[in-house]
Amino acid sequence: MNIVFSVFQQTMFFTIPLLIVALGGMFSERSGIINIALEGIMIMGAFVSILFINRTQGVLSGQTQLILAVVIAAIAGMLFSLFHAFASINMKADQTISGTALNLFAPAFAIFVARILQGVQQIQFTNTFRIESVPVLGNIPIIGDLFFKNTYITTYIGILILILSTIVLYKTKFGLRLRACGEHPQAADSVGINVYKMQYAGVLISGAFAGIGGLVFVIPTSTNFNATVAGYGFLALAVLIFGQWHPVRILFASFFFGLMKTIAASYSGIPVLASLGVPSYIYKMVPYVTTLVVLVFTSKNSQAPRAEGIPYDKGAR
Template sequence: MSDVLFLFQQTMFFFIPLLIVALGGLFSERSGIINIALEGMMIVGAFAGIFFIHFFQQSMNPQICLLIAILIAGLAGTLFALFHAIASINMKADQTISGTALNMFAPAFCIFVARLVQQTQQVEFSNTFRITKVPVLGDIPIIGDFLFQNTYITNFLGILILVLSWLILYKTRFGLRLRSCGELPQAADSAGINVYKIRYSGTLISGFLAGIGGLIFVVPTSTNFNADVAGYGFLALAVLIFGQWKPWHIAGAAFFFGFMKTIASAGLPFLASLSIPNYFYKITPYVATLIVLAFTSKNSAAPRAEGEPFDKGKR
């Protein structure tokens, strides 16, 4: 039982950021904009959030500090996503090239700023955000052990974002317009929908969630930030594709890849005794990614107009 509990709690640390970032990519791609820049948005968001924690955590309640840092990370990711939106929507640039350029720029920018401010590229912080036990809920048999002990407030935030994403996409007028702009933007335009505005909204929401995901990835797994999120932005794209651009499917895919990353950590008691080389576990999530994409890409349910620049005067 203890091994299962440990495995579940560790999986949540990898699952939640993957889920949030993949949902961010979902909003962008459902609007018709391919967002390869998720990795860069994660880095910028994590950098802004960790920088705030570094300077203010000693003078604030840990949970309040983390919530403010999450908001700052989201806003930083949104601002960074604005560059991708301008290039992709206004300038009609190749969206893959734009995203790749931002991914290259993000770590260099964060390292430059960190060295400029504190003469070192690593931004250190203390992890004081773990919740040992949620009052009352943590005493519930089994459920309390799994969900409300040794956890982070970010776990509950991730589930909330999942539910809200589903509601927004499938139960609101905005969600319907967003999906229509990713499928048939010319038809949406003829119906009076401002395709440019909707695509801007999808891209900026994507940046907001990616920024949050970057911070949420760093906080439970490290005590310093070095402008690196271990390729999680690209792994989130794989989760998005595996989840067929649908929120609940994405959640299942994110949990699967989160489990694979937990296995890759090789910290599981029952695996430590097998004497299998550590590098085998580290490549496991990426091999799983290739296998999964090989079997699912043929049945892709990607929005039909994703990656295609919209020209209002063209029919």
């Protein structure tokens, strides 16, 4: 039973960042803007917020510091994503080009600045954020072990983001308008919706989420930040499509990926899998192969927003 709990807890560490970032990508794509820059924005968010943790060590610690870092990561991601929004909305630039530029810029910038500030590119931090057991809730049998032990506050932030995203997207005026802009911006415009504003909102939300996602990815899995998030931004894109641009399906998709990643990382500690003697590389490949296979079956009737990737031009018919 203990193995099940520890695998589940591990899985959460991989699932939550994917979930948050893919939800961010969802807001952007639902507004009609492809955001391939998620990887770069994650790096930027993680870089600025980990730097903050590094600099305030000794003054701050624990949950206060982490929550402040989350806010800073969101702001950093949002500001960085402004470049993507400006290029793809105002300049009507090719969205993959500006996204690629951001992906290239972020790690180079993080290394360059880190070297100037402290000589080496790795930014160290002390992890004072792990919650051994949530008071009261951690004592509930099974559920307590699964959800409230050996965890981080960021896990709950991720779940909160999921709930809020679902409500905002489907139960509010804003969500309806955002979705309209991704499906048929001309129609949205004709009923008085400011398409440019909605697309800015979509990209900025994705920037904030991707920034948070970067921080959330680094905290439980490392003790330093080395200007990389290991391709999680690209994985989040896959999760987004795997989840068919739908919040709850995105949750399942990211959980699936998280589980596979966990198995690849820790299968030798799981007796059943260790005894099979399958090389670790097979487990590492499984999530990607499965995604491909699933896409084969689901892509025929893809739910992709219709107008995504096409710069909106008021004058065009």
